[in-house]
Amino acid sequence: MDHFDLHDGALHAEQVPLDAIADAVGTPVYVYSAATIRRHVRVFREALAGLEHDGQAPLVAFAVKANPNAAVLSVLAGLGCGADVVSGGELMRARAAGIPGEKIVFSGVGKTADEMALALREGIGQFNLESEEEARTLSKVAADLGLTARVAFRVNPDVDAGTHAKISTGRSENKFGIAYDLAPDAYARAAALPGLVVQGVAVHIGSQLTDLGPLETAFGRIGALIATLRAAGHDIRTADLGGGLGVPYDPTKPAPPAPSAYGEMVRRATAGWNVRLMFEPGRLIVGNAGVLLTSVIRVKPGAQAPFVIVDAAMNDLMRPALYDAWHDIRAVRPSGERFVANVVGPVCETGDTFAMQRSMDRVDEGERVVFMTAGAYAATMASTYNSRALTPEVLVSGDRWAVVRKRQKIEALIAADSVPAWALNEPTED
Numbered sequence: 355m356d357h358f359d360l361h362d363g364a365l366h367a368e369q370v371p372l373d374a375i376a377d378a379v380g381t382p383v384y385v386y387s388a389a390t391i392r393r394h395v396r397v398f399r400e401a402l403a404g405l406e407h408d409g410q411a412p413l414v415a416f417a418v419k420a421n422p423n424a425a426v427l428s429v430l431a432g433l434g435c436g437a438d439v440v441s442g443g444e445l446m447r448a449r450a451a452g453i454p455g456e457k458i459v460f461s462g463v464g465k466t467a468d469e470m471a472l473a474l475r476e477g478i479g480q481f482n483l484e485s486e487e488e489a490r491t492l493s494k495v496a497a498d499l500g501l502t503a504r505v506a507f508r509v510n511p512d513v514d515a516g517t518h519a520k521i522s523t524g525r526s527e528n529k530f531g532i533a534y535d536l537a538p539d540a541y542a543r544a545a546a547l548p549g550l551v552v553q554g555v556a557v558h559i560g561s562q563l564t565d566l567g568p569l570e571t572a573f574g575r576i577g578a579l580i581a582t583l584r585a586a587g588h589d590i591r592t593a594d595l596g597g598g599l600g601v602p603y604d605p606t607k608p609a610p611p612a613p614s615a616y617g618e619m620v621r622r623a624t625a626g627w628n629v630r631l632m633f634e635p636g637r638l639i640v641g642n643a644g645v646l647l648t649s650v651i652r653v654k655p656g657a658q659a660p661f662v663i664v665d666a667a668m669n670d671l672m673r674p675a676l677y678d679a680w681h682d683i684r685a686v687r688p689s690g691e692r693f694v695a696n697v698v699g700p701v702c703e704t705g706d707t708f709a710m711q712r713s714m715d716r717v718d719e720g721e722r723v724v725f726m727t728a729g730a731y732a733a734t735m736a737s738t739y740n741s742r743a744l745t746p747e748v749l750v751s752g753d754r755w756a757v758v759r760k761r762q763k764i765e766a767l768i769a770a771d772s773v774p775a776w777a778l779n780e781p782t783e784d
Protein backbone atom coordinates (compact mmCIF):
# COMPACT_ATOMS: atom_id res chain seq x y z
CA MET A 355 0.00 0.00 0.00
CA ASP A 356 1.19 3.51 -0.73
CA HIS A 357 0.15 7.11 -0.12
CA PHE A 358 -0.05 8.33 -3.73
CA ASP A 359 -3.73 8.98 -4.42
CA LEU A 360 -6.06 11.18 -6.42
CA HIS A 361 -7.66 14.06 -4.52
CA ASP A 362 -9.89 16.50 -6.43
CA GLY A 363 -8.77 14.96 -9.70
CA ALA A 364 -5.03 15.38 -9.10
CA LEU A 365 -2.43 12.92 -7.89
CA HIS A 366 -1.01 13.70 -4.46
CA ALA A 367 1.86 12.37 -2.38
CA GLU A 368 0.16 12.15 1.02
CA GLN A 369 -1.42 15.64 1.27
CA VAL A 370 0.89 17.36 -1.20
CA PRO A 371 -0.22 17.81 -4.84
CA LEU A 372 2.47 16.48 -7.17
CA ASP A 373 1.85 19.52 -9.37
CA ALA A 374 3.00 21.78 -6.53
CA ILE A 375 6.29 19.89 -6.32
CA ALA A 376 6.78 19.91 -10.10
CA ASP A 377 5.98 23.66 -10.26
CA ALA A 378 8.57 24.42 -7.59
CA VAL A 379 11.34 21.93 -8.40
CA GLY A 380 10.78 21.13 -12.06
CA THR A 381 10.76 17.66 -13.58
CA PRO A 382 11.95 14.96 -13.61
CA VAL A 383 11.93 14.56 -9.83
CA TYR A 384 11.68 11.59 -7.48
CA VAL A 385 9.06 11.98 -4.75
CA TYR A 386 9.08 9.77 -1.66
CA SER A 387 6.35 9.31 0.95
CA ALA A 388 7.59 9.05 4.55
CA ALA A 389 4.22 7.64 5.67
CA THR A 390 4.59 4.77 3.20
CA ILE A 391 8.10 3.99 4.45
CA ARG A 392 6.92 4.02 8.06
CA ARG A 393 3.95 1.85 7.23
CA HIS A 394 6.10 -0.75 5.47
CA VAL A 395 8.51 -1.00 8.40
CA ARG A 396 5.58 -1.47 10.77
CA VAL A 397 3.92 -4.12 8.57
CA PHE A 398 7.21 -6.02 8.20
CA ARG A 399 7.85 -5.93 11.93
CA GLU A 400 4.31 -7.09 12.66
CA ALA A 401 4.86 -9.98 10.25
CA LEU A 402 7.88 -11.03 12.31
CA ALA A 403 6.00 -11.04 15.62
CA GLY A 404 6.88 -14.00 17.80
CA LEU A 405 10.41 -14.32 16.39
CA GLU A 406 12.10 -12.61 19.33
CA HIS A 407 15.25 -14.22 20.68
CA ASP A 408 16.41 -13.60 24.26
CA GLY A 409 13.85 -10.80 24.44
CA GLN A 410 15.26 -9.13 21.32
CA ALA A 411 13.18 -8.56 18.18
CA PRO A 412 14.80 -9.60 14.88
CA LEU A 413 17.11 -6.98 13.38
CA VAL A 414 15.56 -5.24 10.38
CA ALA A 415 18.62 -4.04 8.48
CA PHE A 416 17.42 -1.95 5.55
CA ALA A 417 19.30 -2.75 2.33
CA VAL A 418 20.81 0.68 1.71
CA LYS A 419 21.44 -0.11 -1.95
CA ALA A 420 17.69 0.15 -2.57
CA ASN A 421 17.58 3.83 -1.58
CA PRO A 422 20.56 5.51 0.07
CA ASN A 423 19.11 9.02 0.29
CA ALA A 424 20.15 10.59 3.60
CA ALA A 425 16.60 11.67 4.46
CA VAL A 426 15.19 8.22 3.73
CA LEU A 427 17.90 6.62 5.87
CA SER A 428 17.20 9.12 8.64
CA VAL A 429 13.51 8.17 8.67
CA LEU A 430 14.56 4.53 8.96
CA ALA A 431 17.14 5.29 11.65
CA GLY A 432 14.40 7.06 13.61
CA LEU A 433 12.34 3.87 13.44
CA GLY A 434 15.23 1.90 14.92
CA CYS A 435 16.18 0.08 11.73
CA GLY A 436 19.65 -1.19 11.07
CA ALA A 437 21.39 -1.23 7.69
CA ASP A 438 22.70 -3.79 5.25
CA VAL A 439 25.56 -2.13 3.37
CA VAL A 440 27.70 -3.29 0.46
CA SER A 441 30.37 -0.58 0.31
CA GLY A 442 32.29 1.83 2.48
CA GLY A 443 30.16 4.60 0.99
CA GLU A 444 26.92 2.95 2.08
CA LEU A 445 28.42 2.32 5.52
CA MET A 446 29.29 6.02 5.85
CA ARG A 447 25.81 7.01 4.71
CA ALA A 448 24.20 4.69 7.27
CA ARG A 449 26.37 6.03 10.08
CA ALA A 450 25.79 9.64 9.00
CA ALA A 451 22.04 9.00 9.19
CA GLY A 452 22.46 7.88 12.79
CA ILE A 453 22.26 4.10 12.37
CA PRO A 454 24.48 2.62 15.10
CA GLY A 455 27.41 0.45 13.97
CA GLU A 456 26.05 -2.42 16.03
CA LYS A 457 23.00 -2.56 13.74
CA ILE A 458 25.02 -2.63 10.52
CA VAL A 459 25.68 -5.76 8.46
CA PHE A 460 28.30 -5.60 5.69
CA SER A 461 27.50 -7.77 2.63
CA GLY A 462 29.12 -7.95 -0.80
CA VAL A 463 31.66 -10.05 -2.68
CA GLY A 464 34.32 -7.40 -3.07
CA LYS A 465 34.93 -5.69 0.26
CA THR A 466 38.37 -4.08 0.16
CA ALA A 467 40.82 -4.07 3.07
CA ASP A 468 40.20 -0.32 3.51
CA GLU A 469 36.43 -0.87 3.69
CA MET A 470 36.94 -3.67 6.22
CA ALA A 471 39.09 -1.38 8.38
CA LEU A 472 36.44 1.35 8.23
CA ALA A 473 33.74 -1.13 9.24
CA LEU A 474 35.82 -2.50 12.09
CA ARG A 475 36.45 1.00 13.42
CA GLU A 476 32.71 1.68 13.25
CA GLY A 477 32.09 -1.47 15.31
CA ILE A 478 29.64 -3.05 12.89
CA GLY A 479 27.48 -5.95 14.06
CA GLN A 480 28.38 -8.53 11.43
CA PHE A 481 30.45 -9.07 8.29
CA ASN A 482 28.72 -11.40 5.86
CA LEU A 483 31.74 -13.05 4.25
CA GLU A 484 31.40 -14.35 0.71
CA SER A 485 34.63 -16.36 0.38
CA GLU A 486 37.43 -17.87 2.42
CA GLU A 487 39.82 -15.49 0.69
CA GLU A 488 37.81 -12.62 2.14
CA ALA A 489 37.92 -14.25 5.61
CA ARG A 490 41.72 -14.34 5.46
CA THR A 491 41.94 -10.66 4.45
CA LEU A 492 39.51 -9.61 7.18
CA SER A 493 41.45 -11.63 9.74
CA LYS A 494 44.64 -9.81 8.83
CA VAL A 495 42.98 -6.37 8.86
CA ALA A 496 41.32 -7.04 12.23
CA ALA A 497 44.47 -8.45 13.80
CA ASP A 498 46.53 -5.46 12.55
CA LEU A 499 44.01 -3.08 14.14
CA GLY A 500 43.76 -5.13 17.34
CA LEU A 501 40.00 -5.45 16.75
CA THR A 502 37.63 -8.39 16.43
CA ALA A 503 35.28 -8.96 13.49
CA ARG A 504 32.02 -10.78 14.10
CA VAL A 505 31.38 -12.84 10.99
CA ALA A 506 28.91 -15.05 9.20
CA PHE A 507 29.42 -16.74 5.87
CA ARG A 508 26.87 -15.97 3.21
CA VAL A 509 26.00 -19.45 2.04
CA ASN A 510 24.83 -20.07 -1.50
CA PRO A 511 22.07 -22.66 -1.12
CA ASP A 512 21.87 -23.36 -4.89
CA VAL A 513 18.17 -22.55 -5.09
CA ASP A 514 16.53 -20.98 -8.11
CA ALA A 515 14.62 -17.97 -6.78
CA GLY A 516 12.48 -17.82 -9.92
CA THR A 517 13.15 -14.12 -10.46
CA HIS A 518 14.85 -12.15 -13.26
CA ALA A 519 18.31 -13.62 -14.01
CA LYS A 520 20.00 -10.30 -13.20
CA ILE A 521 18.61 -10.22 -9.65
CA SER A 522 18.91 -13.93 -8.89
CA THR A 523 21.78 -14.52 -6.45
CA GLY A 524 21.36 -17.96 -4.87
CA ARG A 525 22.26 -20.38 -7.67
CA SER A 526 25.60 -22.17 -7.74
CA GLU A 527 26.66 -20.31 -10.90
CA ASN A 528 26.09 -16.89 -9.29
CA LYS A 529 29.05 -15.02 -7.83
CA PHE A 530 27.52 -14.75 -4.37
CA GLY A 531 28.34 -16.66 -1.20
CA ILE A 532 30.24 -19.86 -0.55
CA ALA A 533 29.05 -23.20 -1.90
CA TYR A 534 26.72 -24.98 0.51
CA ASP A 535 28.70 -28.22 0.54
CA LEU A 536 31.97 -26.45 1.24
CA ALA A 537 30.55 -24.41 4.13
CA PRO A 538 31.48 -26.73 7.05
CA ASP A 539 35.16 -26.73 6.05
CA ALA A 540 35.13 -22.98 5.45
CA TYR A 541 33.69 -22.39 8.93
CA ALA A 542 36.32 -24.65 10.49
CA ARG A 543 39.15 -22.73 8.82
CA ALA A 544 37.64 -19.30 9.53
CA ALA A 545 37.13 -20.14 13.22
CA ALA A 546 40.87 -20.79 13.51
CA LEU A 547 41.82 -17.35 12.12
CA PRO A 548 42.87 -14.59 14.52
CA GLY A 549 40.65 -11.52 14.79
CA LEU A 550 37.47 -13.33 13.71
CA VAL A 551 34.56 -14.53 15.82
CA VAL A 552 32.30 -16.82 13.83
CA GLN A 553 28.77 -16.03 15.00
CA GLY A 554 26.28 -16.73 12.24
CA VAL A 555 25.00 -17.81 8.86
CA ALA A 556 23.63 -15.58 6.09
CA VAL A 557 21.62 -16.23 2.94
CA HIS A 558 20.03 -14.06 0.23
CA ILE A 559 18.77 -15.74 -2.92
CA GLY A 560 17.50 -12.83 -4.99
CA SER A 561 15.23 -9.85 -5.26
CA GLN A 562 11.61 -9.24 -6.30
CA LEU A 563 10.67 -12.80 -5.26
CA THR A 564 7.02 -13.58 -5.92
CA ASP A 565 6.98 -17.13 -4.58
CA LEU A 566 7.85 -18.13 -1.02
CA GLY A 567 8.72 -21.71 -2.03
CA PRO A 568 12.36 -21.11 -3.03
CA LEU A 569 12.93 -19.03 0.11
CA GLU A 570 11.54 -21.80 2.30
CA THR A 571 13.74 -24.37 0.54
CA ALA A 572 16.79 -22.15 1.06
CA PHE A 573 15.95 -21.54 4.73
CA GLY A 574 15.48 -25.30 5.22
CA ARG A 575 19.01 -25.86 3.96
CA ILE A 576 20.32 -23.11 6.25
CA GLY A 577 18.61 -24.76 9.24
CA ALA A 578 20.33 -28.05 8.44
CA LEU A 579 23.66 -26.25 8.11
CA ILE A 580 23.22 -24.55 11.50
CA ALA A 581 22.75 -28.00 13.07
CA THR A 582 25.87 -29.31 11.30
CA LEU A 583 27.93 -26.32 12.38
CA ARG A 584 26.79 -26.58 15.97
CA ALA A 585 27.61 -30.27 16.01
CA ALA A 586 31.11 -29.28 14.87
CA GLY A 587 31.39 -26.95 17.88
CA HIS A 588 30.57 -23.56 16.35
CA ASP A 589 28.59 -21.15 18.51
CA ILE A 590 26.01 -20.04 15.91
CA ARG A 591 23.99 -17.17 17.37
CA THR A 592 22.67 -15.28 14.34
CA ALA A 593 20.95 -16.14 11.07
CA ASP A 594 20.62 -13.41 8.45
CA LEU A 595 17.82 -14.34 6.07
CA GLY A 596 18.47 -11.50 3.61
CA GLY A 597 15.80 -9.56 1.76
CA GLY A 598 14.09 -10.32 -1.49
CA LEU A 599 10.35 -10.16 -0.91
CA GLY A 600 8.70 -8.75 -4.02
CA VAL A 601 6.37 -5.76 -4.28
CA PRO A 602 3.47 -5.21 -6.69
CA TYR A 603 4.55 -3.30 -9.80
CA ASP A 604 1.80 -4.28 -12.23
CA PRO A 605 -1.68 -3.96 -10.69
CA THR A 606 -3.08 -6.35 -13.29
CA LYS A 607 -0.82 -9.20 -12.07
CA PRO A 608 -1.31 -11.28 -8.90
CA ALA A 609 0.27 -9.50 -5.93
CA PRO A 610 3.45 -11.03 -4.44
CA PRO A 611 3.03 -12.82 -1.10
CA ALA A 612 2.09 -10.50 1.75
CA PRO A 613 4.65 -9.86 4.49
CA SER A 614 2.35 -11.75 6.88
CA ALA A 615 2.63 -14.91 4.71
CA TYR A 616 6.40 -14.43 4.59
CA GLY A 617 6.46 -14.11 8.40
CA GLU A 618 4.45 -17.30 8.78
CA MET A 619 6.83 -19.14 6.49
CA VAL A 620 9.83 -17.83 8.45
CA ARG A 621 8.27 -18.94 11.75
CA ARG A 622 7.76 -22.40 10.26
CA ALA A 623 11.21 -22.65 8.65
CA THR A 624 13.20 -21.35 11.63
CA ALA A 625 11.38 -23.12 14.47
CA GLY A 626 13.95 -24.40 16.95
CA TRP A 627 16.91 -22.53 15.43
CA ASN A 628 17.52 -20.59 18.65
CA VAL A 629 19.31 -17.69 16.95
CA ARG A 630 18.79 -13.95 16.60
CA LEU A 631 17.25 -13.49 13.18
CA MET A 632 18.27 -10.64 10.89
CA PHE A 633 16.54 -9.44 7.74
CA GLU A 634 17.73 -7.18 4.93
CA PRO A 635 14.60 -5.91 3.19
CA GLY A 636 15.10 -3.14 0.64
CA ARG A 637 12.43 -3.03 -2.04
CA LEU A 638 9.68 -4.04 0.40
CA ILE A 639 10.35 -0.95 2.52
CA VAL A 640 10.85 1.72 -0.13
CA GLY A 641 9.68 0.33 -3.50
CA ASN A 642 6.13 1.64 -3.33
CA ALA A 643 7.18 4.67 -1.31
CA GLY A 644 8.47 6.56 -4.35
CA VAL A 645 7.38 7.83 -7.75
CA LEU A 646 9.29 9.43 -10.58
CA LEU A 647 7.39 12.55 -11.61
CA THR A 648 8.00 13.60 -15.19
CA SER A 649 6.55 15.85 -17.91
CA VAL A 650 5.56 15.02 -21.47
CA ILE A 651 7.93 16.86 -23.82
CA ARG A 652 5.92 15.93 -26.88
CA VAL A 653 3.82 13.18 -28.42
CA LYS A 654 5.20 11.88 -31.71
CA PRO A 655 3.18 9.66 -34.06
CA GLY A 656 4.45 6.08 -34.32
CA ALA A 657 3.84 3.15 -36.65
CA GLN A 658 1.86 1.12 -34.11
CA ALA A 659 1.21 3.65 -31.37
CA PRO A 660 2.19 7.23 -30.56
CA PHE A 661 5.47 7.85 -28.70
CA VAL A 662 4.97 9.78 -25.50
CA ILE A 663 8.39 11.39 -24.99
CA VAL A 664 8.88 12.31 -21.35
CA ASP A 665 11.66 14.32 -19.71
CA ALA A 666 12.79 11.35 -17.58
CA ALA A 667 15.00 8.79 -19.28
CA MET A 668 16.80 5.50 -18.77
CA ASN A 669 19.62 7.34 -16.99
CA ASP A 670 17.10 8.43 -14.32
CA LEU A 671 15.22 5.12 -14.04
CA MET A 672 17.25 2.21 -15.38
CA ARG A 673 15.03 -0.64 -14.28
CA PRO A 674 13.04 -1.05 -17.52
CA ALA A 675 16.23 -1.04 -19.64
CA LEU A 676 18.17 -3.24 -17.21
CA TYR A 677 15.56 -5.74 -16.07
CA ASP A 678 12.66 -5.28 -18.50
CA ALA A 679 10.89 -3.93 -15.44
CA TRP A 680 7.26 -2.84 -15.59
CA HIS A 681 6.27 0.44 -13.90
CA ASP A 682 2.69 1.59 -13.74
CA ILE A 683 2.34 4.93 -15.55
CA ARG A 684 -0.33 7.38 -14.44
CA ALA A 685 -1.31 10.90 -15.39
CA VAL A 686 -1.05 13.44 -12.59
CA ARG A 687 -4.40 14.89 -13.75
CA PRO A 688 -6.19 12.03 -15.52
CA SER A 689 -8.97 13.15 -17.86
CA GLY A 690 -10.65 9.75 -17.71
CA GLU A 691 -9.71 9.05 -21.34
CA ARG A 692 -7.25 6.30 -22.13
CA PHE A 693 -5.08 5.43 -25.12
CA VAL A 694 -2.39 2.97 -26.13
CA ALA A 695 1.08 4.52 -26.34
CA ASN A 696 4.80 3.89 -26.19
CA VAL A 697 6.47 5.82 -23.39
CA VAL A 698 10.10 6.73 -24.02
CA GLY A 699 12.79 9.10 -22.79
CA PRO A 700 15.02 11.49 -24.76
CA VAL A 701 18.23 9.39 -24.50
CA CYS A 702 19.70 8.17 -27.78
CA GLU A 703 19.23 4.45 -27.15
CA THR A 704 16.36 2.24 -28.24
CA GLY A 705 16.61 0.80 -24.72
CA ASP A 706 15.42 4.16 -23.39
CA THR A 707 11.88 2.82 -23.46
CA PHE A 708 9.68 2.68 -20.39
CA ALA A 709 6.68 0.95 -21.97
CA MET A 710 5.56 -0.28 -25.37
CA GLN A 711 1.93 -0.45 -26.47
CA ARG A 712 0.80 0.47 -22.97
CA SER A 713 -2.85 1.14 -22.23
CA MET A 714 -2.66 4.25 -20.06
CA ASP A 715 -4.21 7.60 -19.18
CA ARG A 716 -4.32 9.79 -22.29
CA VAL A 717 -1.72 12.53 -21.93
CA ASP A 718 -0.53 15.29 -24.19
CA GLU A 719 2.41 17.67 -24.45
CA GLY A 720 3.04 19.60 -21.24
CA GLU A 721 1.08 17.23 -19.03
CA ARG A 722 2.68 15.35 -16.19
CA VAL A 723 2.88 11.63 -15.58
CA VAL A 724 4.40 9.46 -12.87
CA PHE A 725 6.19 6.17 -12.90
CA MET A 726 4.88 4.35 -9.85
CA THR A 727 6.90 2.09 -7.53
CA ALA A 728 10.09 4.03 -8.13
CA GLY A 729 11.38 4.19 -4.55
CA ALA A 730 13.79 1.25 -4.82
CA TYR A 731 16.72 0.67 -7.19
CA ALA A 732 15.72 3.81 -9.04
CA ALA A 733 17.36 7.18 -8.15
CA THR A 734 20.29 5.26 -6.71
CA MET A 735 21.07 3.64 -10.08
CA ALA A 736 20.90 6.91 -12.01
CA SER A 737 23.75 8.05 -14.21
CA THR A 738 24.55 11.19 -16.14
CA TYR A 739 24.50 9.43 -19.52
CA ASN A 740 23.86 11.86 -22.39
CA SER A 741 25.15 14.57 -19.99
CA ARG A 742 21.85 14.64 -18.21
CA ALA A 743 22.06 16.00 -14.66
CA LEU A 744 21.08 13.73 -11.78
CA THR A 745 17.42 14.05 -10.86
CA PRO A 746 16.47 15.73 -7.56
CA GLU A 747 14.62 13.91 -4.78
CA VAL A 748 11.81 15.18 -2.55
CA LEU A 749 10.48 13.71 0.69
CA VAL A 750 6.87 14.27 1.71
CA SER A 751 5.38 13.76 5.16
CA GLY A 752 1.74 14.74 5.61
CA ASP A 753 1.39 18.25 4.20
CA ARG A 754 5.11 19.02 4.42
CA TRP A 755 7.70 18.42 1.77
CA ALA A 756 11.37 19.14 1.25
CA VAL A 757 14.00 18.73 -1.44
CA VAL A 758 16.27 16.01 -0.03
CA ARG A 759 18.66 16.00 -2.97
CA LYS A 760 19.18 19.06 -5.11
CA ARG A 761 19.05 18.90 -8.86
CA GLN A 762 22.60 18.55 -10.10
CA LYS A 763 23.80 21.45 -12.22
CA ILE A 764 25.23 20.71 -15.65
CA GLU A 765 27.96 23.22 -14.82
CA ALA A 766 28.98 21.00 -11.87
CA LEU A 767 29.05 18.00 -14.16
CA ILE A 768 31.35 19.77 -16.60
CA ALA A 769 33.50 21.24 -13.81
CA ALA A 770 34.23 17.72 -12.50
CA ASP A 771 36.24 17.02 -15.66
CA SER A 772 39.65 18.53 -16.25
CA VAL A 773 41.57 19.06 -19.46
CA PRO A 774 45.38 18.81 -19.34
CA ALA A 775 47.12 21.50 -21.40
CA TRP A 776 48.92 18.87 -23.46
CA ALA A 777 45.61 17.46 -24.67
CA LEU A 778 45.04 20.78 -26.45
CA ASN A 779 48.53 21.29 -27.83
CA GLU A 780 49.71 17.93 -29.09
CA PRO A 781 49.93 17.48 -32.83
CA THR A 782 47.62 15.00 -34.50
CA GLU A 783 48.98 11.54 -35.41
CA ASP A 784 48.58 11.90 -39.17
Ligand code: PLP
Pocket residue numbers: 417420438461462523558560561562596597598599634635636637638730
Ligand atom coordinates in the same frame (compact mmCIF):
# COMPACT_ATOMS: atom_id res chain seq x y z
N1 PLP B 1 20.64 -8.28 0.93
C1 PLP B 1 21.49 -8.53 -0.08
C2 PLP B 1 22.75 -9.23 0.22
C3 PLP B 1 21.17 -8.13 -1.39
O1 PLP B 1 22.02 -8.38 -2.38
C4 PLP B 1 19.94 -7.45 -1.63
C5 PLP B 1 19.55 -7.05 -2.98
O2 PLP B 1 19.62 -7.78 -3.92
C6 PLP B 1 19.10 -7.20 -0.54
C7 PLP B 1 19.48 -7.62 0.73
C8 PLP B 1 17.81 -6.47 -0.69
O3 PLP B 1 16.93 -7.15 -1.50
P1 PLP B 1 15.45 -6.63 -1.67
O4 PLP B 1 15.53 -5.18 -2.03
O5 PLP B 1 14.90 -7.46 -2.75
O6 PLP B 1 14.74 -6.83 -0.36
